[in-house]
Amino acid sequence: MTPSAIVKYLDQYVVGQDEAKKVLAVAVYSHYKKVAKARSDTIDPVKSNILLVGSTGTGKTLLCETLARALKLPFVTADATSLAQTEFVNEEIDAILQRLLEKADGDVARAQCGIVFIDEVDKLKAISGQARGASGESVQHALLKIMEGSPVRLKHGQYIDTTNILFICGGAFVGLDQIVQRRVGKQTLGFGADIKSKKEFKLGELLLQVQPEDLLKFGLIPEFIGRLPVIATLHELDxxxxxxxxxxxxxxxxxxxxxxxxxxxxxxxxxxxxxxxxxxxxxxxxxxxxxxxxxxxxxxxxxxxxxxxxxxxxxxxxxxxxxxxxxxxxxxxxxxxxxx
Ligand SMILES: Nc1ncnc2c1ncn2[C@@H]1O[C@H](COP(=O)(O)OP(=O)(O)OP(=O)(O)O)[C@@H](O)[C@H]1O
Ligand SMILES: [Mg+2]
Known part of the structure; x- marks a missing residue:
């Protein structure tokens, strides 16, 4: 499937968000090209995992679910909030890969090219003063290994190599706009009758300028951000x-x-x-x-x-x-x- 065919499919279900659609389509397309090339050349492909940033209800989850349907690839969704709440993070992460394998009908090779969508990664932000073991930060650390690519042993003794699995992370990142704003040094407050609409417009605009350093300030650890080289922002919906x-x-x-x-x-x-x-x-x-x-x-x-x-x-x-x-x-x- 070409990038434009992917976007065309997404258009049937997801309104607007053209930028994010394009970024996703290109990233997915080049990911699979790299995988195919690496197989023939035995060169390790460079992974381009994706971070989707956008306020609540703008279509992040919908985009990923629709993308999965379009590609007919094994695709699983995981929720970072529940990862942050469990004592057994590594077991939970293994379970995600196990589900991916099931989606691929037990075909390890197919599962190894699948997509894992981790929603609500903004809930993994490090909170200062919180014990590390209990924090989202430890989940970020646990995710590093599989996002980077490594063989993971599943419960039936099978190994699944995550090198070619594409990871898409999504989150609303409440408050990130203010961090961007402070960096950009823009004034958001409008005057006059439509203060609110002006402010909202700027909020969406601010998120378009997200840089890794803003995510760092937000509370993601550098290694985690480093494994998400592609950032796509979703607009506020008018x-x-x-x-x-x-x-x-x-x-x-x-x-x-x-x-x-x-x-x-x-x-x-x-x-x-x-x-x-x-x-x-x-x-x-x-x-x-x-x-x-x-x-x-x-x-x-x-x-x-x-x-x-x-x-x-x-x-x-x-x-x-x-x-x-x-x-x-x-x-x-x-x-x-x-x-x-
Ligand atoms: N761009 C869009 N086009 C069509 N439907 C949309 C769009 N954005 C949101 N929706 C609808 O709104 C609902 C919520 O969307 P979705 O779950 O994708 O939001 P989200 O961005 O993942 O939000 P959250 O951060 O709260 O998880 C869905 O039922 C979806 O159908
Ligand atoms: Mg969602």
């Missing part, structure tokens, strides 16, 4: 992007609701203003696209409850007031003539 997320992806929320209503023979329509209202409410919640589903489901509950037990409904129109004031939606009934 109102238009959120509306697109509601309507455009193949499995978009609006499409899902429409399908549900279709099963009852009802056409469901959303006014543009209603979609904007959902997007604005999601922006207020500061959780990116994550809030969209809850907001929409909350507003749709009453009508979802009513429709199946009412006869003769032809159309339901969701307008702005349904979202903002919890008003009932507009219901169009089939004409008597149509019924007869």
């Amino acid at each position: 109102e238009d992007a959120l509306i697109d997320i509601l309507t455009k992806p193949r499995n978009a929320l609006v499409k899902q609701f429409q399908k549900l209503f279709e099963m009852d023979g009802v056409k469901l329509k959303f006014a543009k203003t209603a979609l904007s209202a959902v997007a604005r409410e999601a922006l207020n919640r500061n959780a990116g696209a994550r809030g969209l589903r809850a907001i929409l489901e909350g507003s749709m509950l009453d009508i979802m409850y009513d429709v199946p037990s009412r006869q003769g409904i032809k159309e339901v129109v969701i307008n702005e007031e349904v979202i903002t004031k919890n008003d009932p939606p507009l219901i169009v009934y089939q004409k008597e003539a149509e019924l007869a």
